[in-house]
Amino acid sequence: MRPLLLIGLGLLSLTMEAGHPELPSQPLPKAPPAGSVRFAIPEEPQRPGDPKAGYDTLVNGDYVSCGVPWSIYRMAFGDAPASRRLPGRRGHNARLSYDVTALKTSRGVEVVTANCLGCHATPTEDGVIIGLGNSALDLTEDFAPFATAAGLLVRDSGELAEWWRWSGRIRAVSPYTRPDTIGVNPADNLAAVLSAHRDPDTLAWSDEPRHELPREAPVPADVPAWWLLRKKHAMFHTGIGRGDHARLMMSASMLCTDSVEEAERIDSTFNDVRAYLTTLRPPRYPYPIDRKLAAEGRELFEAFCSECHGTYGDKESYPNLIIPLEEVGTDPLLWQATAREGLPMVEWFNRSFYGRTARLVPGPGYVAPPLDGIWATAPYLHNGSVPTVEAVLDSRKRPTWWRRSFSQRQFDPVALGWKHQVLSHGKAAETDPSLRKRIYDTTLPGYSNQGHTFGDELSEEQRHAVIEYLKTL
Structure with a gap:
């Protein structure tokens, strides 16, 4: 109701x-x-x-x-x-x-x-x-x-x-x-x-x-x-x-x-x-x-x-x-x-x-939005397809299929965003309806996690430093 x-x-988070x-x-x-x-x-x-x-x-x-x-x-x-x-x-x-x-x-x-x-x-x-x-x-x-x-x-x-x-x-x-x-x-x-x-x-x-x-x-x-x-x-x-x-x-x-x-x-x-x-x-x-x-x-x-x-x-x-x-x-x-x-x-x-x-x-x-309080606003991109800031800054770390826990204690202070489970399958292969609706499937129309690859040019150390700065905004 x-x-x-x-x-x-x-x-x-x-x-x-x-x-x-x-x-x-x-x-x-x-x-x-x-x-x-x-x-x-x-x-x-x-x-x-x-x-x-x-x-x-x-x-x-x-x-x-x-x-x-x-x-x-x-x-x-x-x-x-x-x-x-x-x-x-x-x-x-x-x-x-x-x-x-x-x-x-x-x-x-x-x-x-x-x-x-x-x-x-x-x-x-x-x-x-x-x-x-x-x-x-x-x-x-x-x-x-x-x-x-x-x-x-x-x-x-x-x-x-x-x-x-x-x-x-x-x-x-x-x-x-x-x-x-x-x-x-x-x-x-x-x-x-x-x-x-x-x-x-x-x-x-x-x-x-x-x-x-x-x-x-x-x-x-x-x-x-x-x-x-x-x-x-x-x-x-x-x-x-x-x-x-x-x-x-x-x-x-x-x-x-x-x-x-x-x-x-x-x-x-x-x-x-x-x-x-x-x-x-x-x-x-x-x-x-x-x-x-x-x-x-x-x-x-x-x-x-x-x-x-x-x-x-x-x-x-x-x-x-x-x-x-x-x-x-x-x-x-x-x-x-x-x-x-x-x-x-x-x-x-x-x-x-x-x-x-x-x-x-x-x-x-x-x-391109302001980033005030970005640490608290996972998931990211306009469609919520990326669970952490770390993955926003490194497109190679973006999972194709993932599922978050909706417990309030699931914040990841290292990757800056949601702790989540990376899956080996998308919605079509999930038989449990209660689990299917929790899967974010980036292969579906509108749900893609592609783009915004600008952070890929940074080194791993540089990305960690940027993430630490973003915590202060």
Whole structure:
């Protein structure tokens, strides 16, 4: 039932101090391939907001205005454990898990719905880390039958109407938002399906799609950390989200937003949400750091990596570059799904209420992201295909098939990322469905771990130094 509620949002980690030998001279980076042009995304003005009010909206707000009737939710769940609660929540929300919100609909019916934190926060033994994408989220099951069956428990006519509205949306999006791997996020497919079912001028829901739907199998994507937003001129892995970031963020409420008037109400609070997100900072690396080796790594990083990923510390900078596909070489399917197949969604968005202050602009490749808190954000690349930073910097260490344990004590401080099991087979050879969905199979479309081979030019010692420096960001 918990994943069901998450879909209701809108589908949508010890080194010892020691001496190290002198590092050999670092090689110079190779020139980009002929014809490759990096594109710097220009900065655009953002609306000011109140971070305190933004936090309150995020954890208490009714920006997703449909959901499971409260009476049904309480049949299935009791109060959330303390480690899954958040401060500053009011009413029923004070007792609920961080990823769901209780609210009253316009009909006065109490419902519980998933909120943004279902994808953009991670629960740990010590509490919830807001802004860290949930890479253990399991959305692999078909939840439409559960949404339908929940209505059998409803007796009140008002609740029945709210259940019917919510469950209908779930049935519409469910076939397109079901990845086959735990941790994969289908947000792009969700947005495409929701736009197909809405009038761009009025935002009214249509049971029949108004334009072409995306492919059913969602293209895999990893959820970027929210604390990176303060540096970004554009949103999403391809940099397609331009203009008013608050307007782009609040479009995640499209599952339930049925009129321009409701969209305007939600929009009036999301400049505050954006302001709150810009105050987030990554958690500090929790283990000892070899400071001498990290200093050596910083010199290497600034000579070899900073042109794309920026600099850190006293002289912080970030270039906001889109790196063309032919240069970065990573799996092209996510780019293709937005820049080519996603054109109906692009056209719909830019014509709609959301496009009045924001816009979708397909670019030539993928954004080289800021690396603040990179130690905490495994897996890596835009599709989550690489389990450790060590393997990002050495493409020869990337497993073709791998499976992680979802225990919270599976951080690898040497390779910097997830401890994982390298497998000799992919999904097709796995007969146990519960294990199959835990396998990351890089031979499948969209799941490739190729590209970003720039670190292959470094020596093993140089890579270790860069990894030690990355722990300090």
